[in-house]
Amino acid sequence: MGVIALLPRTGVAASLVRDADIEHALTQLAAPVLRAAGLSPSQVGIYVVQDNQMNAFVLDRTAIYIHSGMILRMSKASELQSVIAHEAAHIANGHLTRRYANMQTARNTAALGAALSVAAGALSGNGAAAGSVAFGIASSAQRVFFGHTRAEESAADQSGMRYLAASGIETDGAVSVMELFAGQEALPTNRQDIYARSHPLSRDRLRQIKALAASYGKRGKPDPNADYWFDRAKGKLSAFTRNPKWTFQRMKESPYPDVRAMREAVAWHRQNRTNKALAALDRARAARGNDPFYADLRGQILFESRNWGAAANTYAGALKAAPNNTMILAGYGRSLVALGGQQNLKNAVGYLERATARDWRNDLALRDLGTAYAKLGQTGMASVVTAERHAMRGRSREARILAQRASDLLPRGSAGWRRAQDVLNSVPEK
Structure with missing residues (x-):
């Protein structure tokens, strides 16, 4: 959608930071590692969880989740790539099927909000919160989601280091x-970093990783492209999550002129200095040519400045450069919803349906799609889309109520009616 979206938390549910640019950059960093693991970069997404603590985890074979705090603590591309490699190893080594085989489905996949809620509850040590999520889990969330054994961690370490070496990435x-x-195990559990609790640490593991790094030697070398994408992902994430004053003081640390200008643009935007933001972003765009993600950011700035017509035109241009990017598709749809009018709303539905069909994790796109249907007077479709959104967030009661309403309103056997049945069949009753 282009807009960096900090989805609101509900209960213990974790939130995703959705941004086309950041996710593209993380995909560039992950691609060589995933290929070395025998996984397809187009089928394993890298998503950012809004949480200041350091952690990374997997819930299924389609995604690796990394906490924003982890990315912001990393100092170079190879560190973040090593985290991705370790999580990719859990997927490639089949650890997921042993840990979790009873995931409910809503439309295309499990209710993300419920899954992340369980994860959050398990990681926080709040077993009651985790267990309260009706998700068909027989054992405790901690055992199911993060029951990594030391043997699994050792195997993932070995595989991850092999993927790094095979990709030409420095193993250091x-x-x-x-x-x-280091030293986390000596701390009380409530003072340990989440990563230490979810990924059992030991001095033996650290020794093993050091030995593996030494055995692979200095095969790897810094990749300028990886360094660039790391700086871009971290730079944009920090610009949106840290105080603008901090960004102004630190943006010169970025070695790439366009990233510096992009960070400056975000900082000005967050201070509602739209003209300064757009001027800084123009410098970033000039350095990168026809970069769709800087056009996407321009669309966001214009949209959030309530210049919806210019935002729609900008998103349309970005979409020409990246026609398959679901986030940009959704951003264009959102701007059309804001513009209003029957034709814009009809067009918005088309773009937003395309975006959400391929990216079910996009909570805000589902919200915008429901709004578009409601404004068009299509109450049944508005209900089913909103039901899907509630299902994704783990709100079982609300999801079932709206799915039943949609089922009553839509023609039996229609595509929308079948989607409503999917929600009713997959979301548990409370």
Whole structure:
């Protein structure tokens, strides 16, 4: 959608930070590692969880989740790539099927909000919160989601280091990450970093990783492209999550002129200095040519400045450069919803349906799609889309109520009616 979206928390549910640019950058960093693991970069997404603590985890074979705090603590690309490699190893080594085989489905996949809620409850040590999520889990959330054994962690370490070496990525990054957590086991559980609780640490593991790094030697070398994408992802994430004053003081640390200008643009935007933001962003765009993600950011700035017509035109241009990007599709749809009018709303439905069909994690796109249907007077479709959104967030009661309403309003056997049945069949009754 182009807009960096900090989805509101509900209960213990974790939130995703959705941004086309950041996710593209993380995909560039992950691609060589995923290929080395025998996984397709187009089928394993890298998503950011809004949480200041350091952690990374997997829930299924389609995604790796990394806390924003983890990315912001990393100092170089190879460190973040080592985290991705470790989580990719859990997928490739089949650890997921042993840990979790009873995930409910809503439309295309499990209710993300409920899954992340369980994860949040398990990681926080709040077993009651985790267990309260009606998700068909027989054992405790901690055992199911994060029951990593030391044997699994050792295997993932070995595989992850092999993926790094095979990709030509320096393995010292993995050592640096592990050293960040050195001594965690000596702390009381409530003072340990989440990563230490979800990924059992030991001095033996650290020794093993150091030995593996030494055995692979200096095969890897810094990749300028990886360094660039790391700086871009971290730079944009920090610009949106930290105080603008901090960004102004630190943006010169970015070695790439366009990233510096992008960070400045975000900081000005967050201070509602739209003209200064757009001027800074123009410098970033000039340095990168026809970069769809800087056009996407321009669309966001214009949209949030309530210049909806200019935002729609900008998103349309970004979409021409990246026609398959679901976030940009959704951003264009959102701007059309804001513009209003029957034709704009009809067009918005088309773009938003395309976006959400391929990216079910996009909470805000589902919200916008429901709004578009409601404004068009299509109450049944508005209900089913909103039901899907509630299901994704783990709100079972609300999801079932709206899905039943949609089922009553829509023609039996229609596509929308079938979607309502999917929600009713997959979301548990409370």
